[in-house]
Amino acid sequence: MNLLQNKFLSGYAVNKINWQDYQNLSWDDQSQLLNCTILHPLNKAQPVKKSYQYAFLKNFVKALEENNAEVHDAVYEQLGLLCQDKDDSDNYAFKHYCIPSQKQMVTLKESKTFISEGTTGLCSWQASLALSEWLLKHSEKIANKKILELGAGTGLSGIVAAKCCKAKFVTLSDGSPAVVNLLRENLSLNFDNEDSNIESRLLLWEDVSESDFSEHNLPEVLLGADITYDNSVFPALVGVLDKIFTITGNSCKLFLAATIRNEATFREFLSFLEAKGFSANEETYVRPSDDLVWDESTPIRILSVTR
Ligand SMILES: C[S@@+](CC[C@H](N)C(=O)[O-])C[C@H]1O[C@@H](n2cnc3c(N)ncnc32)[C@H](O)[C@@H]1O
Incomplete structure (x- = not known):
């Protein structure tokens, strides 16, 4: 049930959940399932997208009905409520990413759509x-280090670095003002202002200059997730890497998670890096079965980039 709870709270695709595992549940277990998903206190306080909740419960009911199991009245009742509520007009909802190994939860406010306000x-x-x-x-690679995340989006990776990996200080940056506003909200959802080791800032790759950095915020590690999605961003991205590596005397390192939607685009990115004298090594690792839940159907490569 814990796994299903974590999937629900983080909005894991309902069509990727193995509903057969839940089609024999007794009334007590159905009630428990409701309590750890739809009725979970986190979902009550900061709700997951209503249309997601509706689809989640609908799939559960379908699995029970297909197995001729008796559906709990409370399950039907919640399904009815969500049916009325599922088309709410809010543009944003919440996701809660559970990190069991650290007994931590990261709560993020996120847009309900992949592209909105002109940004991804x-x-x-x-x-x-x-x-x-x-x-x-691999928290040893960033422990006690000053981190700068480029194109941080909602801030998940940098927040995990600050909250769970003993990073000295994390700066979440993005070039979109709407994203930086959301980052501020997400920081206040996850950190107390007074003792936090994390900040957010607007940083457009095209505009970065030496004056953006001082001794206090000179990064030792750069992070980037899904910032190599389109070859139109490569000149600016590799340009900003070139600048930051130069400012740090090539002492910093980049850890990059690249989603491989198109192998040729990824190879093109590698040749942009090579042209500026960078070397990129693919990091291999075994996925833990019991930590963050996410759907790995699209291949993702983790690279460490040095110069
Ligand atoms: C696909 S999103 C990835 C967001 C986040 N890293 C994630 O994986 O969830 C790409 C991010 O890169 C940012 N970005 C794109 N071009 C940029 C640029 N020229 N300067 C700064 N940020 C940029 C976008 O605003 C967006 O937040």
């Missing part, structure tokens, strides 16, 4: 989950 940065992409998971397994 208002929702979390799979690469940010992959990078978070990799950082959790």
Whole structure:
């Protein structure tokens, strides 16, 4: 039930859930399922997208009915309520990413659509989950380091770095003002202002200059998740890497999670890196079965980039 709870709270695709595992549930177990999903206190306080909740419960009821199991009245009741509510007009909802190994939860406000307000940065992409998971397994690579995340979007990877991986200080950056506003909200959902080791800032790759950095915020590690999605961004992205590596005397490192939607686009990115003298190594790792839940149907590669 814990796994299903974590899937529900983080909005894991309902069509990827193995509903057969839940089609024999007794009334007590159905009630428990409701309590740890739809009626979970986190979902009451900061609800997951209503249309997602409706689809989740509808699939559960379908699995029970197909198995001729008796559906709990409370399940039908919640389904009815969600049916009335599922088309709410809010543009944003919440996701709660559970990190069992750290007994931590990251709550993020996210756009309900992949692209809104002219940016892809208002929702979390799979690469940010992959990078978070990799950082959790390799926290020694960023512990006590000053981190700058580029194209941070909702901020998941950087928040995990600050909250769970003992990073010294994390700066979440993005080039979209709407994204930076959302980052501020997400920081206040996850950190107390007074003692936090994390901040957000507007940083458009095209505009970065030496004056953006001081000794205090000179990064030792850069992070990036799903920022290599389109070859039109490569000149600006590799340009900003070139600038930051130069400012740090090539002492910093980049850990990048690249979603491979098109192998040729990814190879083109590697040749942009090579042309500026960078070397990229693919990091291999075994996914833990019991930490963050995410759907890995699209391949994601983790690279460490040095110069
Ligand atoms: C696909 S989203 C990935 C967001 C987040 N890293 C994730 O994986 O969920 C790409 C992000 O890169 C940012 N971005 C794209 N071009 C940029 C640029 N030239 N300067 C700064 N940020 C940029 C976008 O605003 C967006 O937040």
